[in-house]
Amino acid sequence: MAKSVFKGVRIRGVAGAVPAGKVNNLTDHRFCTEDERKKIVALTKVGGYRKARKGMTASDLCQAAAESLLEGLNTSPEDIDAIVFTTMTPDYRVPSTACLLQDRLKCRTTIAAYDVNMGCSGFMVGLYNACALIKGAGLKRVLLLAGDTQTKLCHDQDKNVVFLLGDGGTATLLEADPAAEDIVIELLTDGSRFNNLYVPAGGFRCESTASTREVREQADGGLRSDENLYMNGMEIFKFSATDVVKSIAEFMEAERIAPTDVGALFLHQANGFMNEKISRKLKVPDARVPYTIGFYGNTGSASIPLTMAHHFSTVGQPTSQRTVFSGFGVGLSWGVATTVLDGVYSPPVVELA
């Protein structure tokens, strides 16, 4: 079981950045009728989201978030010992974008920097990596960058995804601190269902050709090419509603966390209908489940830390707050974590033009 207890690691701060470009789900996507758009927005609660302009990448957003965070914490980039960048939308296929971020953030060359190819569970997997680098490898400070520009993976007339997926980047600073509360993280994986949420072609299993780039109406009614993101909505709903809920419930029971103990439940911002179902199933009061899906949409690996950054920068830093996190998505990969958050710094979310 990939469940670990990390002692002596503190989450010092979390920051977010989003593109300035906005998409309005009620007035854009004219390929759907007004009635359809209204129904989808009412269901998903995604009124709109941010969309990166051409040339803007997830690493740009994460860089902006990291600069804002380090400045606010009065921490020099030279004090960073490792960069972990979780994304499914890197700058290049080769090399790891984290290497470029080492340079762009003006960190030392004597650091570790690597990408983790994960989507909506990215923050969970990245957090696990960052904690392991501090506790297992003895590093002092790790910068966890989690971001995606999923709009670049989607065809803009695929109804299954285009109302949900937005762009965002985040930076979370983790530090060695003997006085910190335990961070408990469990990771889970089921690759047998990978093809319910994936980009079928353009990698090395099915290389890019004129045919894989051809946009056509697919069996599910969506318009896209084989190099666009495909989502089997019902299977992903089933996964989230059953496997993920079960994992969170079992994790909370094992950690002896009652629903009423939870000060904040940060869920991956999948869609409003699904997230409400999950939190109600877990019996965590709605008021303790922060949402940003209404205005940022589902931002992949950024969604949990972006929600944290928005929440803490608007309502205030948490004080001894029992917090539960869960991210779930492509892979299929999912994770659950808990800690007690205290004094996590969050600057206002940056808007990048």
Place this chain on the structure above:
Amino acid sequence: MTGQPATTVVGVTAASSLDERIRELFATLLQISPAAVNDDTRPATVAQWDSMQHLILVSGFEEELGIEVDPEEAVDMYEDFATFKRIVRDKLGSGRGAIGAAEATRGA
């Protein structure tokens, strides 16, 4: 003895009426003809019944009938109309919904 058949007839009538209301609401939310909906109707046979529309359907039934559908039940309801109807009927029968309450009152 004469009361027993009458009760059965009322029960059957109420059930038929409920089935019909579920079918009409289902068709209305999917924007298809009620005549096109029968127990064998399934997502593969109705173009409008895709995964997004299914969740809109479930949400619409929750709102219209005052029921709450568990996530697992929402998944099961994507099988066919017979399953969809059965789960809605079970919820209404347990008195957790607006029509269920109305039917119960009528029956009393």
